[in-house]
Amino acid sequence: MNLTKKKYLIAYFSRQGQNYVSGRIVDLKIGNTEVVAQMIQKKTGGDLFPIETVAAYPDDYTETTDVAKNELRTKARPKLKRQVENMEVYDIIFLGYPNWWGTPPMAIFTFLESYDFSGKTIVPFCTHEGSGMGHSEKDIAKSCPKTTVLPGIAIQGSSVSSAEAEVSNWIDKLNIK
Numbered sequence: 001m002n003l004t005k006k007k008y009l010i011a012y013f014s015r016q017g018q019n020y021v022s023g024r025i026v027d028l029k030i031g032n033t034e035v036v037a038q039m040i041q042k043k044t045g046g047d048l049f050p051i052e053t054v055a056a057y058p059d060d061y062t063e064t065t066d067v068a069k070n071e072l073r074t075k076a077r078p079k080l081k082r083q084v085e086n087m088e089v090y091d092i093i094f095l096g097y098p099n100w101w102g103t104p105p106m107a108i109f110t111f112l113e114s115y116d117f118s119g120k121t122i123v124p125f126c127t128h129e130g131s132g133m134g135h136s137e138k139d140i141a142k143s144c145p146k147t148t149v150l151p152g153i154a155i156q157g158s159s160v161s162s163a164e165a166e167v168s169n170w171i172d173k174l175n176i177k
């Protein structure tokens with residue numbers, strides 16, 4: 001992979017606070033997806049962009065699953081706090097999210113619908129608690145029909161801290177020129 005010629009953005013949604021990890025509720029100081037985003041940043045030298053909603057999710061895990069289920073059912077598009085001002089300069093967008101009910105949080109679709117990604121490449125990465133990527137790659141490709149969506153990586157939330165080599169190998173194998 002030639003990392004020098006292209007400009008990389010690492011955009012991710014990640015929720016701190018209570019989460020379900022390996023069968024128990026834990027309090028995450030840094031969200032699982034953010035940990036992976038930082039690994040990708042280290043490897044590619046790209047720019048990090050946290051996708052944050054104006055309305056915060058509850059700290060409580062179960063309450064968040066209810067809110068998220070409702071947002072999925074109603075195809076909600078939660079408002080985001082910030083925009084990427086210069087999206088046109090980026091060639092490759094690593095797009096990170098937790099698996100929420102089989103697909104990315106609805107905020108990811110707000111993000112995808114906010115820019116023209118024609119001719120760009122999106123590289124999904126996902127953290128989860130057993131369902132892998134779910135149908136997230138298909139849903140992203142459907143949302144961005146003129147964009148190349150490369151095969152993503154799914155990492156179990158409880159394993160993110162030891163996933164650096166796996167993430168690095170995955171990026172090498174993407175063969176982005």
Ligand SMILES: Cc1cc2nc3c(=O)[nH]c(=O)nc-3n(C[C@H](O)[C@H](O)[C@H](O)COP(=O)(O)O)c2cc1C
Pocket residue numbers: 013014015016019020021028030031032033034061064065066068069097098099100101102103127128129130131132156157158
């Ligand atoms: C609202 C919600 C829904 C979730 N749904 C799923 C799911 O369908 N499948 C799964 O494997 N994990 C599910 N999880 C677990 C998260 O995908 C997992 O904990 C992830 O690593 C969290 O990433 P984050 O800390 O970056 O937000 C869900 C978690 C939440 C909060």
